Amino acid sequence: MLWYTVCRDHLALLVVARDPSGVQPDDYFFTADLDGLAATVASQCAGRLFIEDTFKSTKQFLKVAMPLDLWSAVLPKLLKQVDRAT
Numbered sequence: 001m002l003w004y005t006v007c008r009d010h011l012a013l014l015v016v017a018r019d020p021s022g023v024q025p026d027d028y029f030f031t032a033d034l035d036g037l038a039a040t041v042a043s044q045c046a047g048r049l050f051i052e053d054t055f056k057s058t059k060q061f062l063k064v065a066m067p068l069d070l071w072s073a074v075l076p077k078l079l080k081q082v083d084r085a086t
Helices: 038-062 068-085
Strands: 007-011 013-017 027-031
Touching: 013 038, 027 038, 038 068
Parallel strands: none
Antiparallel strands: 013 027
16 A cells, blocks of 8 residues: 555555454554565564553653653663662
């Protein structure tokens, strides 16, 4: 598929993951790896969910609201709190 608003010149692979029983909502994943297998793409994206959730929980714990590119500014504060806890 082409995703015109993001990049008109490069194809993207769209993977739709469905629960056959209809209990869970559909999930949609995008990748630039056109040779990727749907199961691999879904698995890798699902693995990232835990990483993103960890970032979100840590930012909430530290009471920090900032984009990830400023995350390095928070790291010293996080390390100090970890040192105090151990």
